[in-house]
Amino acid sequence: MSGRCLIADADPLVRATVRRLLEEQGWEVLEAWNSHAVHEHLRRAPLDVVLLDDRLPGIPVLELLPELREIYPLTSLIVLAENASIDRAVQLVKLGAEQFLPKPVELPVLSRMMECVHEARRTRSPPEELDPFLGTSPLIRQLEATAQRVRDSGRPILIQGETGTGKGVLACWLHCQGPRAHEPLIQLNCAGLSPQFLETELFGHGRGAFTSAVSRKQGLLERAHRGSVFLDEVGDMDPLVQPKLLKVLEERRFRRLGEVEERSVDIRLIAATHQDLIEQVRTRQFRGDLYFRISTLPLRIPALRERPEDIPLLAHASLEQLSRELGRPGLKLTPQAEAALRAYPWPGNLRELRNVLERAVLLSSRSTLRVEDLEFNGFAIARMLNDFPGETEGSPELNLTLREVERRHITRVLEAEGGHVGRAAQRLGIPRSSLYQRLKSLGLSSKV
Numbered sequence: 072m073s074g075r076c077l078i079a080d081a082d083p084l085v086r087a088t089v090r091r092l093l094e095e096q097g098w099e100v101l102e103a104w105n106s107h108a109v110h111e112h113l114r115r116a117p118l119d120v121v122l123l124d125d126r127l128p129g130i131p132v133l134e135l136l137p138e139l140r141e142i143y144p145l146t147s148l149i150v151l152a153e154n155a156s157i158d159r160a161v162q163l164v165k166l167g168a169e170q171f172l173p174k175p176v177e178l179p180v181l182s183r184m185m186e187c188v189h190e191a192r193r194t195r196s197p198p199e200e201l202d203p204f205l206g207t208s209p210l211i212r213q214l215e216a217t218a219q220r221v222r223d224s225g226r227p228i229l230i231q232g233e234t235g236t237g238k239g240v241l242a243c244w245l246h247c248q249g250p251r252a253h254e255p256l257i258q259l260n261c262a263g264l265s266p267q268f269l270e271t272e273l274f275g276h277g278r279g280a281f282t283s284a285v286s287r288k289q290g291l292l293e294r295a296h297r298g299s300v301f302l303d304e305v306g307d308m309d310p311l312v313q314p315k316l317l318k319v320l321e322e323r324r325f326r327r328l329g330e331v332e333e334r335s336v337d338i339r340l341i342a343a344t345h346q347d348l349i350e351q352v353r354t355r356q357f358r359g360d361l362y363f364r365i366s367t368l369p370l371r372i373p374a375l376r377e378r379p380e381d382i383p384l385l386a387h388a389s390l391e392q393l394s395r396e397l398g399r400p401g402l403k404l405t406p407q408a409e410a411a412l413r414a415y416p417w418p419g420n421l422r423e424l425r426n427v428l429e430r431a432v433l434l435s436s437r438s439t440l441r442v443e444d445l446e447f448n449g450f451a452i453a454r455m456l457n458d459f460p461g462e463t464e465g466s467p468e469l470n471l472t473l474r475e476v477e478r479r480h481i482t483r484v485l486e487a488e489g490g491h492v493g494r495a496a497q498r499l500g501i502p503r504s505s506l507y508q509r510l511k512s513l514g515l516s517s518k519v
């Protein structure tokens with residue numbers, strides 16, 4: 072058996088006994104005598120299992136467990152407890168303990184438990200990582216090249232892109248492929264958070280900082296020490312909190328709410344937004360100094376409609392994933408269904424593509440999906456089915472030429488944009504001049 076485990080117990084005798092047993096089983100064993108040392112070990116390198124004494128000095132185990140669960144979801148936590156009741160065991164498991172073992176520890180029981188944990192970890196399939204750069208379009212190739220260049224820099228990164236373009240997926244890639252990969256990645260969505268909640272989440276608070284602050288709380292920045300913080304929807308960050316974030320980025324120092332003592336922290340910020348931050352700076356919703364600080368390395372993820380040539384590849388990758396997840400091998404699309412996917416403007420981007428395909432797979436018993444299996448959102452569905460009608464034998468629309476399909480699609484996008492050629496061209500992913508040329512060659516007018 073192999074794996075890295077940590078025995079966290081203030082009693083050196085317990086540590087030595089457990090260490091001997093586990094080393095005989097082939098585990099690499101580390102020791103900690105308080106909660107601080109547990110965090111230190113976990114920060115340095117990933118651990119498969121942490122054996123945690125219920126009365127470990129430092130942060131109380133009831134606080135430590137959910138914290139570890141959140142920051143290190145892949146580490147198994149086993150609590151060792153003296154005179155513990157069933158209620159206590161249930162409470163510990165609810166807070167994130169995977170197993171519970173009464174003290175004094177019976178070594179054969181511990182040995183068996185570690186074998187089970189090892190077996191469960193061995194058979195647990197790793198979460199599937201999504202490739203943020205799937206596609207051959209110049210826009211996505213350029214994004215990958217820029218992301219590769221900025222990946223290893225410790226400077227803040229700003230990811231911009233419409234909803235569902237994969238900003239979160241790219242943030243994970245930047246962290247997991249970068250030099251901080253073995254340190255925590257902590258994520259927070261700033262949308263809709265009150266300034267006080269956002270501040271305590273980020274910076275933590277001291278005891279009595281406000282009425283309900285009965286104990287001290289470590290903020291996300293501290294938990295992300297040496298790792299990365301992913302702040303999603305950073306454009307929604309309350310203006311009261313923005314200068315405090317700027318201070319952390321510039322001086323690497325901050326204060327917990329209600330404390331005077333300054334703490335230092337080393338984090339890499341990855342921020343994301345679907346908003347136009349420059350416009351927000353202009354309207355004074357976002358501080359200019361913070362914008363300049365976080366936007367030195369900007370990455371813009373293109374919308375799906377700007378790279379329609381990537382849609383078939385992305386759709387097939389999603390179908391392969393769905394095949395594995397749902398046990399439905401050989402999922403495919405008819406050429407007409409593929410064309411319908413390419414023609415749709417995808418306001419919800421990759422998230423919507425995945426949803427449309429998942430719904431189609433779940434609702435259809437066919438393994439080759441047809442146009443009528445695809446259900447697009449709202450108004451688009453009627454139009455899509457008009458343009459790409461059912462694939463029943465002999466359907467006259469099957470005889471539509473590509474030119475006719477193109478004509479119908481351009482008309483539809485122009486209508487949706489109220490005849491605005493610039494915006495329609497953007498949606499179609501082509502330059503304005505090309506759209507004018509196409510309108511002319513198809514005998515269409517931009518007036519709708």
Ligand SMILES: Nc1ncnc2c1ncn2[C@@H]1O[C@H](COP(=O)(O)OP(=O)(O)OP(=O)(O)O)[C@@H](O)[C@H]1O
Nearest residue numbers: 201202203233234235236237238239240421422425
């Ligand atoms: N590279 C990708 N390959 C396949 N699917 C993807 C990819 N990127 C994103 N998705 C799909 O889109 C969903 C949304 O991704 P993500 O949350 O990263 O987008 P986002 O831009 O952060 O969205 P929001 O603006 O709403 O926060 C994912 O759960 C996944 O289903």
